[in-house]
Amino acid sequence: MRRPTLACCVLALSLRAIAAPLTDAELDARVHALSEQLRCLVCQNQTLADSNAELAVDLRRQIREQLRQGASDEAVKQYLVQRYGDFVLYKPPLKPLTWLLWFGPLLLLLVVLAALWRARARRVAPAGPLDDAERRRLAELLDEPPPQRSPRSIDTLPPLSPP
Incomplete structure (x- = not known):
């Protein structure tokens, strides 16, 4: 006995949805809400609602037409995903x-x-103590005499005479 009552309620609601089309304000609100969830394929960093690209305008027009014909939000999303891939969704699965x-x-x-x-x-790695080979090499480097100057060094040039 419950099933016929439930079936009648579902039928009545579906007939009401078919009989009462969306008003322009309701349709605009649904189109805007849905376009906020979709990415503009041209701009890529804007939603369809924010973009003024020709493709975005065309997609909003398609969304409006599908919603006017009674499609659900999920059906419209699935249509766009089938056509453009998951990239069109701002929150991909x-x-x-x-x-x-x-x-x-x-x-x-x-x-x-x-x-x-x-x-x-x-x-920041701390340097450890030097081993014997490193100490000998350091001592050799420190004990070496200074390098010889070339014959054309500044010391061999004659002093400048005053003008």
């Missing part, structure tokens, strides 16, 4: 194809932090 998109920034941050930590560890 989490799947193997989009893992780099979702986790790439975090991975890049970890690589940069590891490189900085490693560079700092190399720079």
Whole structure:
């Protein structure tokens, strides 16, 4: 007995939705809300709602027409994803194809932090005491006489005479 009642309610609601088309204000609100969730394919950093590119205007027109015909928001999104791929969504689904998109920034941050930590560890590494071979080499370097000057050094030039 419950099933016929539920079926009647669903039928009544669906007939009401078909019979009562959206007003222009409601349609504008739905188009705007949906275009805020979609990326402009030309601008790539703006939503469809914010973009004035010809393609964005055309896509908003298509969205409006589909919503006017009674399509749901999800159906419109699926239509655009089938046509343009997941890139059209500002929040693409989490799947193997989009893992780099979702986790790439975090991975890049970890690589940069590891490189900085490693560079700092190399720079700050304390020098240990010298072994015998290093001490002998240092003594040799410190005990060497200064290099010989070339014959044309400044000391061999005659002094300048006053004018």
